[in-house]
Amino acid sequence: MQVTAKDTADLRLGSLEELEQLRGELRAAEDPDQTRIIVCHGTGCIANGSAGVTKALKAALAAAGEDIEVMPGIKTTGCHGFCSRGPLVIIKPKNIFYQQVKPGDAEEIVQKTIKAGETVERLLYEHPQTGEKIETTEDIPFYAGQQRVVLANIGQIDPTKIDDAFRVGAYAGAAKALTNMEPKEVIEAVINSGLRGRGGAGFPTGIKWNLAAKHEGGQKYVLCNADEGDPGAFMDRSVMEGDPHAVVEGMIIGGYAIGADTGYVYVRAEYPLAIKHLEKALVDARAYGLLGENILGSGFNFDIRINRGAGAFVCGEETALMRSVEGKVGEPVPRPPYPSDKGLFGKPSVLNNVETWANVSRILDKGADWFAGLGTEKSKGTKVFALVGKVNNVGLVEVPMGIKLREIVMEIGGGVPGSDHFKAVQTGGPSGGCLPWQDADLPVDFDSLIAAGSMMGSGGMIVMDDRDCMVDVAKYFLGFLEEESCGKCFPCRLGVPRLRETLNRFSKGQGTVEDIDDLYSLAEAIKAGSLCALGGTAPNAVLSTLRYFRDEYEAHILEHRCPAGVCKDLITYSIDPEVCTGCRACARACPQNAVTGEKKKPHTIDESLCIRCGMCFESCKFGAVQVQ
Amino acid sequence: MLSLTIDGKKVEAEAGWSLLDTARQYGIEIPTLCYHEAVEPFGACRLCVVELRQGNNSRLVASCVYPAEQGLEVHTASEKVNNVRRWILEMLLSECPASSEIREMAAQYGVKTTRFEISDPEQECILCGLCVRACAQVVGANAISTVGRGAQKEIGSPYLTPGDDCVACGTCVTVCPTGAMSARFERVRGVPAVVMARSVKG
Numbered sequence: 001m002q003v004t005a006k007d008t009a010d011l012r013l014g015s016l017e018e019l020e021q022l023r024g025e026l027r028a029a030e031d032p033d034q035t036r037i038i039v040c041h042g043t044g045c046i047a048n049g050s051a052g053v054t055k056a057l058k059a060a061l062a063a064a065g066e067d068i069e070v071m072p073g074i075k076t077t078g079c080h081g082f083c084s085r086g087p088l089v090i091i092k093p094k095n096i097f098y099q100q101v102k103p104g105d106a107e108e109i110v111q112k113t114i115k116a117g118e119t120v121e122r123l124l125y126e127h128p129q130t131g132e133k134i135e136t137t138e139d140i141p142f143y144a145g146q147q148r149v150v151l152a153n154i155g156q157i158d159p160t161k162i163d164d165a166f167r168v169g170a171y172a173g174a175a176k177a178l179t180n181m182e183p184k185e186v187i188e189a190v191i192n193s194g195l196r197g198r199g200g201a202g203f204p205t206g207i208k209w210n211l212a213a214k215h216e217g218g219q220k221y222v223l224c225n226a227d228e229g230d231p232g233a234f235m236d237r238s239v240m241e242g243d244p245h246a247v248v249e250g251m252i253i254g255g256y257a258i259g260a261d262t263g264y265v266y267v268r269a270e271y272p273l274a275i276k277h278l279e280k281a282l283v284d285a286r287a288y289g290l291l292g293e294n295i296l297g298s299g300f301n302f303d304i305r306i307n308r309g310a311g312a313f314v315c316g317e318e319t320a321l322m323r324s325v326e327g328k329v330g331e332p333v334p335r336p337p338y339p340s341d342k343g344l345f346g347k348p349s350v351l352n353n354v355e356t357w358a359n360v361s362r363i364l365d366k367g368a369d370w371f372a373g374l375g376t377e378k379s380k381g382t383k384v385f386a387l388v389g390k391v392n393n394v395g396l397v398e399v400p401m402g403i404k405l406r407e408i409v410m411e412i413g414g415g416v417p418g419s420d421h422f423k424a425v426q427t428g429g430p431s432g433g434c435l436p437w438q439d440a441d442l443p444v445d446f447d448s449l450i451a452a453g454s455m456m457g458s459g460g461m462i463v464m465d466d467r468d469c470m471v472d473v474a475k476y477f478l479g480f481l482e483e484e485s486c487g488k489c490f491p492c493r494l495g496v497p498r499l500r501e502t503l504n505r506f507s508k509g510q511g512t513v514e515d516i517d518d519l520y521s522l523a524e525a526i527k528a529g530s531l532c533a534l535g536g537t538a539p540n541a542v543l544s545t546l547r548y549f550r551d552e553y554e555a556h557i558l559e560h561r562c563p564a565g566v567c568k569d570l571i572t573y574s575i576d577p578e579v580c581t582g583c584r585a586c587a588r589a590c591p592q593n594a595v596t597g598e599k600k601k602p603h604t605i606d607e608s609l610c611i612r613c614g615m616c617f618e619s620c621k622f623g624a625v626q627v628q
Numbered sequence: 629m630l631s632l633t634i635d636g637k638k639v640e641a642e643a644g645w646s647l648l649d650t651a652r653q654y655g656i657e658i659p660t661l662c663y664h665e666a667v668e669p670f671g672a673c674r675l676c677v678v679e680l681r682q683g684n685n686s687r688l689v690a691s692c693v694y695p696a697e698q699g700l701e702v703h704t705a706s707e708k709v710n711n712v713r714r715w716i717l718e719m720l721l722s723e724c725p726a727s728s729e730i731r732e733m734a735a736q737y738g739v740k741t742t743r744f745e746i747s748d749p750e751q752e753c754i755l756c757g758l759c760v761r762a763c764a765q766v767v768g769a770n771a772i773s774t775v776g777r778g779a780q781k782e783i784g785s786p787y788l789t790p791g792d793d794c795v796a797c798g799t800c801v802t803v804c805p806t807g808a809m810s811a812r813f814e815r816v817r818g819v820p821a822v823v824m825a826r827s828v829k830g
């Protein structure tokens with residue numbers, strides 16, 4: 001059924017019943033057993049050339065023409081989370097999973113899989129340990145260990161088509177809330193679900209709403225935090241790109257609950273595809289009367305605007321974000337007054353993260369009890385993580401709260417290349433901390449992570465191995481925060497650079513054990529004294545690495561040694577004459593010509609020329625280059 | 629009236645008073661650098677932090693911006709508070725070594741030297757933003773602002789390009805707690821705008 005053929009005035013849905021009727025018709029019009037080709041058009045796969053793959057598939061289908069009984073449709077979707085294997089092509093209904101597909105593979109996919117029902121072996125995913133080829137999405141460990149609630153529709157629907165979103169249940173939660181529930185009941189449901197904010201601090205969402213709802217009448221706002229400033233994070237981007245209606249729906253529900261008629265999405269300008277899909281979602285939602293006046297005949301009016309952020313990390317902080325939307329300098333301001341009392345333009349406001357809003361849609365659709373059944377006692381539901389670093393399966397994963405760190409990294413992540421353990425996992429973004437292998441069985445939830453000296457943050461998860469130096473890691477995150485500090489308050493502006501300076505000295509083998517005591521004291525002053533949570537959490541990188549890897553700090557200071565072989569001033573490269581075959585690979589790789597020796601005889605490194613770039617180490621196939 | 633305790637002493641505050649207002653009403657000293665009666669409080673220097681205790685919980689807040697609340701237990705000179713003040717002052721000694729005001733205040737807290745490197749021995753400006761707020765809120769000229777962020781932050785005309793908004797009223801010089809503004813102001817008076825206290829070397 002072609003709904004879009006009607007003119008826009010006709011599309012407006014007047015009630016919950018009309019929405020459900022439309023949904024029924026749309027579902028009936030699509031045969032779930034029909035062969036369909038899914039091509040991932042998320043940012044990652046597009047960068048890897050998926051648009052070319054789609055084109056080639058279309059051409060190959062057209063060429064095969066009459067030979068194919070039922071012509072399969074091609075659907076382009078948002079990110080499947082496994083961008084490192086992209087471009088991805090999935091053949092429905094069997095979910096045959098093809099990875100790293102090139103336009104040149106299209107012909108074979110059409111001939112073999114579509115026409116003959118066979119799989120193309122070489123495009124299948126290979127298990128990193130067993131080498132076994134895996135045919136379907138469900139059987140790939142990366143997906144098998146996940147529980148998809150927020151990401152459930154991503155990869156299934158075309159995010160630019162509202163019909164597709166309707167088929168998988170979009171706006172059912174909002175319709176229920178607006179039609180059958182009082183705003184109070186909606187807030188109660190969110191409180192009972194146990195949902196806590198996914199943007200950082202894990203504040204109970206329903207309780208936050210209540211604070212704004214208690215101001216009766218008058219202008220109020222809801223806002224969506226899509227600033228996503230953590231380096232390497234792309235959870236929120238994927239949700240907006242792949243299922244924008246989930247965010248729109250969540251905000252409608254939130255607006256109704258607190259009595260706001262306007263919502264703002266503050267999204268970083270570096271996310272053009274997310275903005276495009278969000279804009280399309282808004283246009284379509286308006287056309288169907290899901291935004292605008294008298295939504296679904298409920299008498300509730302609500303609309304959403306998009307605000308492009310200029311890219312400063314601190315603009316993700318709630319008070320800075322609101323100043324930025326107001327057109328002022330994006331710097332944090334002291335609380336109280338809290339945004340729930342005086343937020344955007346001085347009016348009661350609620351700001352939630354993208355993932356939080358998407359969860360709200362699911363909760364109203366499937367019920368608070370269902371959501372409260374997921375996760376742990378104090379951390380309900382699931383969490384999306386961007387799993388990166390020294391791990392076989394890099395990507396976006398959604399797991400139930402309370403899952404063990406080990407399961408995420410070693411099972412879903414497929415383990416650490418060349419090792420049976422990780423050295424540390426950094427969670428929580430720049431404000432988070434590093435957890436050691438001894439904590440591999442730590443349940444990943446808000447409170448356990450805090451107790452372990454890290455935090456959930458927005459969902460960054462960086463895996464580190466024995467070649468990562470913890471002093472260097474702490475220095476990196478402090479460097480990032482020093483760059484991003486707005487400089488308004490003194491402890492953060494002055495203190496973060498001083499912390500980094502001290503670590504800089506450590507990585508040169510300078511400093512004393514007393515400096516470590518000073519670090520603790522200064523870190524405490526910055527945490528307790530800073531205006532906003534950027535400074536308030538900035539010392540975490542130092543504190544958590546000191547807590548678990550103090551011996552590594554002491555090795556730098558006392559023994560002038562970097563055990564991981566990273567800090568350039570403390571390492572020397574040498575060649576083990578017993579192992580060296582004289583293949584000259586290192587000599588060719590060295591930019592300084594510091595490696596000499598006769599062909600097929602052990603080589604040596606001239607330390608006075610060596611700049612410790614590690615090229616020789618990387619180039620040696622025999623493991624003869626040693627770093628100490 | 630709200631009743632609360634400051635350093636164990638029972639005090640009363642009117643609704644709308646900050647903790648700093650309340651303490652000052654009772655002659656309790658709290659150091660400040662970015663506060664001035666003439667402009668809105670800013671909460672930036674954090675020298676005015678005080679500790680709020682509630683059972684086993686404790687946290688620091690900036691007293692110039694934190695409102696007096698019924699039943700608060702406020703400590704203005706606890707170890708936690710002094711640790712923050714001492715570190716800020718020691719770091720300011722290396723940031724703005726030319727300021728005698730900072731040296732005096734630091735000495736009061738027993739901070740006489742700094743372990744940190746001094747990059748500009750002439751620097752006096754502490755980036756408290758008082759000049760900017762006074763120019764905007766008292767004069768209404770908006771001739772100066774902070775430019776840049778973090779360690780690169782400085783005071784200047786917007787976008788660091790000269791404009792003709794400055795009316796040479798000298799208000800910024802009056803509110804400046806360190807004299808940083810006056811040293812620079814002398815050199816640019818008469819010249820429209822651009823009073824770059826932090827970036828122009830004295």
Ligand SMILES: Cc1cc2nc3c(=O)[nH]c(=O)nc-3n(C[C@H](O)[C@H](O)[C@H](O)COP(=O)(O)O)c2cc1C
Pocket residue numbers: 196197198199200201202203205225226227228229230313314315316317318319351352353354356458532533534
């Ligand atoms: C420096 C800084 C940066 C932040 N960046 C983000 C961000 O990019 N996205 C986000 O959702 N929250 C960010 N937050 C957290 C927000 O201030 C706020 O707590 C959150 O958006 C509230 O939503 P939630 O309750 O749904 O988590 C940041 C906080 C700080 C201090």
Ligand code: SF4
Pocket residue numbers: 314332484485486487488489490492493530531532533534535536
């Ligand atoms: S803690 Fe850092 S980012 Fe936050 S207000 Fe202070 S200087 Fe700015």
Ligand code: SF4
Pocket residue numbers: 762763764767769770771772793794795796797798799800801823
């Ligand atoms: S002298 Fe100029 S810069 Fe200073 S307060 Fe007056 S108008 Fe503003």
Ligand code: SF4
Pocket residue numbers: 752753754755756757758759760783800803804805806807808809825826
């Ligand atoms: S010039 Fe004076 S008033 Fe202005 S920021 Fe610097 S120290 Fe503060």
Ligand code: FES
Pocket residue numbers: 040041042043044045046078079080081082083084086087088
């Ligand atoms: S963009 Fe295709 S898997 Fe992420």
Ligand code: FES
Pocket residue numbers: 659660661662663670671672673674675676677690691692693
């Ligand atoms: S006087 Fe309160 S923060 Fe500066």
